[in-house]
Amino acid sequence: MTANLLEIRDLHKSYGPVEVLKGVDCDVRAGEVISIIGSSGSGKTTILRCVNMLEEFEGGTIRIDGEEIGYSTAGGQRKRKAEKEIARQRALTGMAFQQFNLFPHMTALENVTLGLTLVRKMGREEARALGENWLDRVGLLQRKDHYPAKLSGGQQQRVAIARAIAMSPRLMLFDEVTSALDPELVAEVLQVVRSLAEDGMTMLLVTHEMRFAYEVSSRVIFMNGGRIGEEGNPREMFAAPKTERLAAFLQSSRFN
Amino acid sequence: MNPPLSFFDIVWLARWPLLYGLGTTVAISALAILGGTVLGTGLGLALTYGNRSVRGIARVYTDVIRGTPVLVLVLASFYILGTVGLDLSAFQAGVLALTLFCASHVGEITRGALQTLHKGQTEAAKAIGLTFGQTFRYVLGPQALRLALPPLINTAAEMVKASTLLSVIGVAELLLRTQEVISRAFHSLEFYLLAGFLYFLVNFAIERLGRYVERRVSLA
Numbered sequence: 001m002t003a004n005l006l007e008i009r010d011l012h013k014s015y016g017p018v019e020v021l022k023g024v025d026c027d028v029r030a031g032e033v034i035s036i037i038g039s040s041g042s043g044k045t046t047i048l049r050c051v052n053m054l055e056e057f058e059g060g061t062i063r064i065d066g067e068e069i070g071y072s073t074a075g076g077q078r079k080r081k082a083e084k085e086i087a088r089q090r091a092l093t094g095m096a097f098q099q100f101n102l103f104p105h106m107t108a109l110e111n112v113t114l115g116l117t118l119v120r121k122m123g124r125e126e127a128r129a130l131g132e133n134w135l136d137r138v139g140l141l142q143r144k145d146h147y148p149a150k151l152s153g154g155q156q157q158r159v160a161i162a163r164a165i166a167m168s169p170r171l172m173l174f175d176e177v178t179s180a181l182d183p184e185l186v187a188e189v190l191q192v193v194r195s196l197a198e199d200g201m202t203m204l205l206v207t208h209e210m211r212f213a214y215e216v217s218s219r220v221i222f223m224n225g226g227r228i229g230e231e232g233n234p235r236e237m238f239a240a241p242k243t244e245r246l247a248a249f250l251q252s253s254r255f256n
Numbered sequence: 257m258n259p260p261l262s263f264f265d266i267v268w269l270a271r272w273p274l275l276y277g278l279g280t281t282v283a284i285s286a287l288a289i290l291g292g293t294v295l296g297t298g299l300g301l302a303l304t305y306g307n308r309s310v311r312g313i314a315r316v317y318t319d320v321i322r323g324t325p326v327l328v329l330v331l332a333s334f335y336i337l338g339t340v341g342l343d344l345s346a347f348q349a350g351v352l353a354l355t356l357f358c359a360s361h362v363g364e365i366t367r368g369a370l371q372t373l374h375k376g377q378t379e380a381a382k383a384i385g386l387t388f389g390q391t392f393r394y395v396l397g398p399q400a401l402r403l404a405l406p407p408l409i410n411t412a413a414e415m416v417k418a419s420t421l422l423s424v425i426g427v428a429e430l431l432l433r434t435q436e437v438i439s440r441a442f443h444s445l446e447f448y449l450l451a452g453f454l455y456f457l458v459n460f461a462i463e464r465l466g467r468y469v470e471r472r473v474s475l476a
């Protein structure tokens with residue numbers, strides 16, 4: 001049995017009185033590409049946000065390479081880890097956001113190298129070389145000295161992905177990375193994600209791009225009302241959904 | 257018999273008291289702005305990121321100090337602190353009062369600027385593993401500074417004007433020196449105009465400096 005890279009057990013998360021995750025279990029092995037689909041409010045994004053502790057969660061455990069994320073449980077007492085430790089654990093995962101969230105006061109290259117110098121403690125030159133390497137990889141080396149405001153949405157998202165991946169995370173989290181983009185810019189971003197998947201990067205992606213999920217995923221998770229409604233191989237799932245909810249969801253989704 | 261002295265001759269005779277006064281005004285303002293900015297930035301952080309009780313304390317401080325006339329703060333700092341055993345000179349007491357006042361304004365400006373920033377900025381910084389200190393220093397601070405610069409310059413100019421209130425507790429700043437000169441040499445209108453012009457020069461310099469910094473940090 002191969003060890004799981006990511007192990008989510010009985011994850012519970014509420015926003016005030018609203019429980020958005022009602023016990024989610026999920027194992028991810030190294031190299032897997034997992035798409036999380038489902039209607040809005042089903043808890044897809046919340047899972048990603050719990051994995052890198054952008055959200056606190058009240059119940060369950062998340063482990064990366066066996067290491068418990070965010071909390072430690074000793075003698076039945078659950079305690080939030082120290083802020084420094086959580087910062088270190090966040091760097092185990094990389095995250096790309098729907099809204100890109102590039103730092104507007106830094107050039108594309110500076111966006112990528114900030115974490116390398118501060119968190120990975122690389123020297124300036126080493127960070128620059130690695131940053132340029134990744135910008136080249138997403139096709140934006142010639143734009144390295146541009147500020148985000150001078151880049152298109154698709155270019156900004158590619159820089160944001162380079163920023164996350166340059167940190168060599170164990171796991172990449174993609175949170176609806178194409179939802180804020182004009183339709184004609186979606187393809188260039190998906191192409192980057194696809195090439196990372198082909199390189200064997202382990203990733204968890206929340207997406208509304210059904211065809212993309214179908215094509216790149218080794219497994220698809222359908223979230224329904226805070227629980228996993230169905231999961232499996234995309235070919236089987238999309239061809240023959242076992243639940244009515246998934247059938248209805250797929251019917252209503254654009255499959256382009 | 258000597259011909260009567262012209263106004264400019266009198267100004268020349270009074271140059272040292274006036275220059276000392278100007279120097280004192282600049283020193284008071286600079287200390288208050290510097291101290292107020294440091295303290296106010298901390299206050300702004302407390303107002304924005306503090307837990308309930310920290311926020312509450314910072315809120316009460318800000319509202320009370322901002323709602324109190326500066327003259328009252330100056331008098332209180334000079335007369336009341338003495339009665340509780342903190343013996344400050346008039347200069348020290350005055351600078352303290354202005355610093356506290358300045359901090360309350362800078363605190364609000366800082367809070368406003370930080371809250372304007374999209375929360376995605378903090379999240380992106382966290383996501384690459386930055387600690388809170390690093391996030392503030394490299395991501396939030398520089399962006400907040402750009403937003404806060406115009407109101408900060410405004411506050412700095414206000415502090416220069418407020419420094420005149422220290423004349424009430426006998427700090428020989430520019431206004432008090434001017435009044436002393438007038439009491440010996442008359443020409444009150446001309447000397448007040450001169451003082452006004454000198455205050456304008458100080459604030460003009462602050463405004464120019466502010467513009468320069470704005471241009472330096474602007475992204476355009």
